[in-house]
Amino acid sequence: MTTPLALEIHELRFRYPGTPSAAWTVDVPSLELGRAEPVLLQGGSGTGKSTLLFLVAGLMEPQHGRVLINGENIHQLSGEKRDLFRGRTVGMIFQTFNLLNGFTALENVLAALMFSDLPPRNHRDRATSLLDSLGIDRPNQLVERLSVGQQQRVAAARAVACEPALVLADEPTASLDPANAEVAMDLIQKVTLEARAALLCTSHDPRLATRFERIVDLEALSSQSEPAAATLELSTDRAEEKPE
């Protein structure tokens, strides 16, 4: 029996309500990520990079296509099962970190572990060792009191805490200067490599290209799609969440 890929995308298409019917916001005929494989997803602003990540995480509902994580079609899972599956299989890193304010660095990592399938008795050790390995010497400090660099490390630790198969990083360097962007990418690649997680990192920053062996251009990928696909029937009844 072969080990399933970390991520498989087949004929994935999505458009926001009100978009002309011929135009897809996301149109990915096929994309695969192997175990622990890092991939840079490039594309200009508005090409649907972040939307693709939310579709992959099961936080948005595509009109067509399949997303398989560890061989499981995330969009076929019902609400609660999908949330649990995401919590155990997918880690996410955001441009603005999206840490839980009012919680300590340790609690932010523990919050991710709450929804993992790791035994609760191991949560604290796992969170502490992760933060320690990333140089967070004050794990009980509220995250809003940490420096930007430390917040980024907490976000990275949180993303890999549940030992995910896939880490999705959404423009992690967009708001950073070149020097800090290097540091941030070093960190993200280090933690995902150590966690043996595949990494799908979106960016419109061409400087990141040198860091990845595999780079996918989202616009080029979309152009490979069959034109007929644009006319596929919409299955809006599956839409769990629509952006406001």
Next chain:
Amino acid sequence: MAMTDFTIISRSLTSRLFSTVTTIITVAVAVALMIVLLSMRTAGQDAFQRGAGNMHMLVSAEDSPLVAVLNSVFYASAPRQAIPWSKYREITEGLGIPWEFAIPNQQGDSYRGYPVMATTEAFFTRFEPHPGVEWSFRAGRRFERSFEVVIGAEVAAGTNLQIDDEIYLTHGIEDSRQRRIFGRADEVHMEPHVHDDYAYRVVGILEPTGSPHDRALFTNLESTWVIHAHDIRRAADPSVTSTTAADLRDADRLITGIYLRVGTRPGRTLSAAQQQVYDTLRRDTTITVADPHFEIQKLFRIVSNIDQIFIAMAAVVLLSSGIAIMLALYNTMEQRRRQIAILRVLGCSRPRIFGLVLTESALIGLLGALAGVVLAFIGMFAVAEMMKQTLGLVIEPRLEPVWTFVMVMASILLAALAGVVPAAAAYRTTVVAHLRPLG
């Protein structure tokens, strides 16, 4: 230790501490009000019933039976009308009624605001402050001769009087600055007069009884008659220096009430002849006959309407505290949507988010209810003290377990219901919209 839902809830509550605390206080006030009203209703009725002890009837010259009971049993104020001693003799000896006791008493004097009851030794040997419970002395003994005084437990605590201390009684109730004894209207609004020609010696200190008698002093009738006769004699002849029992005239022998109990069979508290005796006494238009227990029930029927209004008001306060919880949670929901979105990304399901907000709301209800119970306990002491000062009613402040439990549960339920709207808003939070920027 792993993180739990409780950690998330407690962080949410403490992150907006002011709002949380004020909402809890709102709930606490409503719960306390309800508990105090509901518990005090029962405790008040018990306290009123307790004061009447084992007497069946009260005879006085007051205008109404209720006033008679309030003044002669609860020391609410000094009785205005007097009964001549001849009437007492007539009732006890002339009607052929088999009295178990007929205890005369006179009120009107006071010591440092505490009322003085002049009575007979039968007050201690036959009358029981609680049916079945006899008087008990913490120190000393009951009075045996004139100018000896026994003090109630509260008087002892309030005045620090000890055995063998000497005191002088004040004519009228000192606190009121009015002399209202025996209806002598000409003396109203005069400064209090101290009977300083006659000293009383403290011979006994009573144990607490939880009855209005705890705040009274007791002496014999003869000494009281003597000090008042002395005042009258001196007013007529300033050369009078001393008055004794031998100087007493029939007009001096006045009382303000008679505690009555009809003979009963052993082990019984009521007598079959009670109603007949009551009717016989009522034929005499110069006196007022009261059944204390009936009068107390009547009083509670009168006040129960006001009571219900208060309870309705407290219920409205409780309801508005529920709305306050809803608003407090709902108004912060906009700030919390990002947090909810993050939790969803981490794997928290919509039902669990709904449950978190609902639990948070219920927790506010629980904390408010617990604070309310504490507040109610303090409030009951305040109300009990007020009742004691104004009505002479000794109420034992205690929380009715049933009402306390009901109120705590009702508060939690109401708070949980109030949390449904914000919880639904949390449930509907869209993750993507609250984790911008989007590419």
